[in-house]
Amino acid sequence: MRDRLTAAVRRAPAEFTELRLETSWTTAVTFRGRHLENATASVDEGGCVRALNRGCGWGVASFTSLDALPQMAQRANELSRALRLDRPIELAEVPPHEADVDAGLDGDVRGIGLEEKTRLLEAYNGAMLSVGGIVDTVGSYRDSVTEYWYLNSEGTTLHELRPEVTLSGSAIARRDDVIERGLASIGLRRGWRSAQGHEGEFRAAAERAAALLTAPRIRGGAYPVVLDPELAGVFIHEAFGHLSEADFVFENPQAREMMTLGRRFGTPLLNVGDNGAAPGLRGTLPFDDEGTPTQDTPLIRDGVLVGRLHSRETAAAMGERPTGNARAISFRHPPIVRMTNTYIGNGRGSFADLIAGIRLGVYACGAFGGQTMLENFSFTAAHGRMIRDGQLAELVKDVVLAGNLFQTLDRIEHIAGDFQWTQMGGGCGKGGQFPLPVTEGAPHVRIEEALIGGDVPQ
Amino acid sequence: MIERWLDAAQRAGAQQADGWWHRAERTVVSFEWGRLKAASVGEEAGVNLRVLSQGRVGVAGSTVLHDGPDDLTARALASAALGERFGLEFPGPCTPAVVSTFSAPAAEASLDHLVGIGREVVERLARDGCQVNVTVEREVTETEFGNTAGAAGTYQATAVAVSADVWRIAGDDVLTVADGIDDTGVPDASALSALVQSIDERLRRAEVVVAPPEGGLPVVFTPAGLAAVLLPITQALSGKAVLQGVSPLAGRVGERVFDAAFSVTDDPTRAGRPASRPFDDEGVASRPTPLVEAGTVRGFIFDLETAARAKATSTGHGHRDIFGKPAPGFTNLVVGRDDGTPDGALGGQLLGPIVDGLLVDDLIGVGQGNVAGGAFSHPVALAYRVVRGEIAGRVKDAAVAGNSYDLLKRIGGIGRDRRWYGRRLTPSLLFDGVSVARR
Numbered sequence: 001m002r003d004r005l006t007a008a009v010r011r012a013p014a015e016f017t018e019l020r021l022e023t024s025w026t027t028a029v030t031f032r033g034r035h036l037e038n039a040t041a042s043v044d045e046g047g048c049v050r051a052l053n054r055g056c057g058w059g060v061a062s063f064t065s066l067d068a069l070p071q072m073a074q075r076a077n078e079l080s081r082a083l084r085l086d087r088p089i090e091l092a093e094v095p096p097h098e099a100d101v102d103a104g105l106d107g108d109v110r111g112i113g114l115e116e117k118t119r120l121l122e123a124y125n126g127a128m129l130s131v132g133g134i135v136d137t138v139g140s141y142r143d144s145v146t147e148y149w150y151l152n153s154e155g156t157t158l159h160e161l162r163p164e165v166t167l168s169g170s171a172i173a174r175r176d177d178v179i180e181r182g183l184a185s186i187g188l189r190r191g192w193r194s195a196q197g198h199e200g201e202f203r204a205a206a207e208r209a210a211a212l213l214t215a216p217r218i219r220g221g222a223y224p225v226v227l228d229p230e231l232a233g234v235f236i237h238e239a240f241g242h243l244s245e246a247d248f249v250f251e252n253p254q255a256r257e258m259m260t261l262g263r264r265f266g267t268p269l270l271n272v273g274d275n276g277a278a279p280g281l282r283g284t285l286p287f288d289d290e291g292t293p294t295q296d297t298p299l300i301r302d303g304v305l306v307g308r309l310h311s312r313e314t315a316a317a318m319g320e321r322p323t324g325n326a327r328a329i330s331f332r333h334p335p336i337v338r339m340t341n342t343y344i345g346n347g348r349g350s351f352a353d354l355i356a357g358i359r360l361g362v363y364a365c366g367a368f369g370g371q372t373m374l375e376n377f378s379f380t381a382a383h384g385r386m387i388r389d390g391q392l393a394e395l396v397k398d399v400v401l402a403g404n405l406f407q408t409l410d411r412i413e414h415i416a417g418d419f420q421w422t423q424m425g426g427g428c429g430k431g432g433q434f435p436l437p438v439t440e441g442a443p444h445v446r447i448e449e450a451l452i453g454g455d456v457p458q
Numbered sequence: 459m460i461e462r463w464l465d466a467a468q469r470a471g472a473q474q475a476d477g478w479w480h481r482a483e484r485t486v487v488s489f490e491w492g493r494l495k496a497a498s499v500g501e502e503a504g505v506n507l508r509v510l511s512q513g514r515v516g517v518a519g520s521t522v523l524h525d526g527p528d529d530l531t532a533r534a535l536a537s538a539a540l541g542e543r544f545g546l547e548f549p550g551p552c553t554p555a556v557v558s559t560f561s562a563p564a565a566e567a568s569l570d571h572l573v574g575i576g577r578e579v580v581e582r583l584a585r586d587g588c589q590v591n592v593t594v595e596r597e598v599t600e601t602e603f604g605n606t607a608g609a610a611g612t613y614q615a616t617a618v619a620v621s622a623d624v625w626r627i628a629g630d631d632v633l634t635v636a637d638g639i640d641d642t643g644v645p646d647a648s649a650l651s652a653l654v655q656s657i658d659e660r661l662r663r664a665e666v667v668v669a670p671p672e673g674g675l676p677v678v679f680t681p682a683g684l685a686a687v688l689l690p691i692t693q694a695l696s697g698k699a700v701l702q703g704v705s706p707l708a709g710r711v712g713e714r715v716f717d718a719a720f721s722v723t724d725d726p727t728r729a730g731r732p733a734s735r736p737f738d739d740e741g742v743a744s745r746p747t748p749l750v751e752a753g754t755v756r757g758f759i760f761d762l763e764t765a766a767r768a769k770a771t772s773t774g775h776g777h778r779d780i781f782g783k784p785a786p787g788f789t790n791l792v793v794g795r796d797d798g799t800p801d802g803a804l805g806g807q808l809l810g811p812i813v814d815g816l817l818v819d820d821l822i823g824v825g826q827g828n829v830a831g832g833a834f835s836h837p838v839a840l841a842y843r844v845v846r847g848e849i850a851g852r853v854k855d856a857a858v859a860g861n862s863y864d865l866l867k868r869i870g871g872i873g874r875d876r877r878w879y880g881r882r883l884t885p886s887l888l889f890d891g892v893s894v895a896r897r
Contacts (some may be wrong), residue, residue: 043520080497115540222897
């Protein structure tokens with residue numbers, strides 16, 4: 001295969017050509033309640049050629065038939081040459097790499113039968129169903145191993161085996177017209193061994209759903225809010241991380257101004273970064289999908305904007321260094337600037353210190369979802385607890401956190417020293433590419449005041 | 459083509475099988491921040507195979523087609539070994555709906571032609587202080603279906619989508635206005651003009667920022683803004699939700715649940731719509747399915763499996779991908795009825811009687827909450843304050859909340875601006891007493 005691909009890249013007519021080729025073996029199992037909805041194994045194979053010529057645009061051709069590779073290299077070149085640009089696209093320099101990466105498959109999922117995988121998920125799903133008040137569940141198991149090739153005409157050749165396992169559970173509790181849910185989500189760049197031993201997380205999700213049945217809706221209003229590490233991580237990814245992706249700013253003068261390096265971004269307590277090289281995480285890979293080595297990139301240091309995430313193109317356009325953040329979800333797409341493992345750096349003190357001074361506040365935990373419209377965001381916490389007189393009090397539901405990014409970052413008044421990564425399933429979506437495996441990490445974070453929806457005051 | 463897989467499945471021991479072969483060629487040109495920097499083509503083909511073996515159902519998919527059908531067949535049978543028995547029956551030959559899904563000019567449109575469309579939209583949307591992104595996407599597909607009960611069919615389809623978003627960033631204030639059109643054919647001048655005007659009007663109206671109102675107020679939801687209100691209802695109208703016991707509309711067929719002005723039909727036979735098709739991905743003929751008529755619940759959408767499990771009949775809503783198993787899905791969701799020439803003006807002529815209220819075009823976080831129950835609460839992404847029948851300006855930092863089931867019991871007015879927004883044809887709707895909060 002190596003020789004065939006090397007020859008294809010060598011024969012490609014464009015001034016710059018890169019080729020990605022992927023074969024993925026995937027198993028997916030889903031339970032709904034006590035029913036096995038589906039257990040299936042699939043094979044997906046294809047490639048993507050990108051071509052670039054001086055003074056021209058990008059030509060991209062993706063395909064599922066490998067026999068078409070030489071024609072697709074031609075096609076990409078023709079597309080590139082059809083686009084004439086006034087300002088040429090430059091690529092920041094990345095030294096050529098040759099690597100054969102075997103990160104270890106941690107128990108190759110391809111060697112395990114469909115039935116055994118189904119039994120594992122049945123046990124996790126059963127852990128949810130065993131909880132009182134649960135009327136329905138969805139349990140899903142998904143694994144894949146992808147054999148990945150990357151070659152470019154500058155001499156880089158990468159060959160990797162990439163494992164992935166995701167487990168998720170959704171438990172629905174119902175009493176009369178009240179319906180609540182609890183979610184468990186685990187996503188690992190690992191194999192069969194790491195898929196074991198997760199009953200506790202599934203049971204906890206179901207217990208949470210059942211407990212929410214009798215929890216009151218939170219009364220909407222402005223509160224001091226403490227985010228748990230999971231929600232704080234999702235927050236920094238959604239509300240800030242996307243702004244630091246250089247494809248958003250590099251050709252947009254107003255956005256560039258908003259994201260000028262050196263600008264104050266939050267209180268001096270705040271440190272944020274993105275680390276695609278952090279060991280053992282779902283968003284970790286040795287190289288990005290342009291063959292650039294991944295790295296730890298500081299984005300905010302002591303409340304000052306110090307960096308951003310780059311592809312080779314955006315780095316060259318802004319006179320900065322590539323950071324290894326050009327990623328594609330599969331061969332069906334070209335790489336675009338994406339996050340990897342995004343984090344809020346550790347602070348000081350414990351969770352108890354964080355809530356000690358709060359007379360009336362909200363502890364917002366987990367995330368059902370989040371959406372940002374640039375400076376405005378909305379996050380739905382999985383659940384919340386009221387904080388009363390410095391202590392955790394009753395469980396509350398429908399905790400929707402909404403606000404303005406800049407104001408909210410300025411109101412971060414305490415960051416605890418209890419950092420942790422949250423390795424969830426699902427993934428990040430951008431430009432039609434979903435789900436991209438990413439990880440988020442943070443300690444507990446206290447925001448002086450944030451708006452919580454819920455019962456909207458009339 | 460699909461015969462090969464069906465034969466192989468039966469040879470390998472399946473009693474019955476159905477297969478869906480799909481090939482797509484996609485061409486995309488994208489103007490990023492006004493510049494045309496990339497063009498791409500994508501070709502993909504794959505097969506989704508379902509088998510019935512000893513009454514058990516299994517499914518498998520693959521894009522690796524050159525090695526013959528045996529690997530896929532073996533995987534489908536392995537899936538069936540674990541699969542459930544639920545009385546699935548494959549339909550025999552059907553009479554496909556007569557619907558045009560293919561436009562030769564769209565299939566043959568050159569790269570230059572697609573670039574030209576994008577460039578025109580970029581140029582017409584260009585204005586000081588704003589940045590424009592435009593994407594033109596053309597897809598040509600071929601679908602072949604067959605099953606061992608004798609159903610077989612094939613069709614070609616085209617789709618051309620043009621989407622645009624305009625960004626205005628002033629200091630830390632970010633405004634984005636986006637819209638898009640799609641059709642089986644190449645958009646004509648009037649369709650492109652409508653796209654440009656739609657974005658232009660919403661941008662102009664957003665120039666002034668005003669304070670949001672507060673309280674229980676009249677609120678108009680545009681066809682785009684209605685997403686939050688309609689999502690719980692469409693979820694509840696899926697046979698899958700009924701089967702799972704999470705549809706508040708289950709068991710209420712024949713009951714008047716909504717305002718008499720509220721009707722919903724799913725129509726896979728609409729001319730010019732990319733989601734239209736002569737038969738579904740399980741070989742069932744397409745036909746319009748009335749779901750809500752004059753406020754009364756009429757039915758739900760089903761694919762073969764949910765129909766078999768619910769002791770119902772497939773409504774021709776089976777959707778398939780190369781991977782995974784078929785599932786019920788909507789095609790073209792039609793809300794309201796045809797009532798004369800549409801009027802594209804923002805607000806659909808509903809603003810006149812409003813003394814103080816809101817016009818909502820886009821909300822943040824739709825789909826995040828507890829959708830099934832119908833309650834929603836979202837900050838606005840793009841909304842305007844309406845004062846004495848006129849748009850006073852854009853509001854920021856406001857949130858709207860309500861319950862879809864309550865709101866749709868009492869519709870205050872139906873706009874004259876019915877249009878397609880994605881796979882949904884809907885007018886603007888006015889509701890009274892929607893909760894609006896300021897922050």
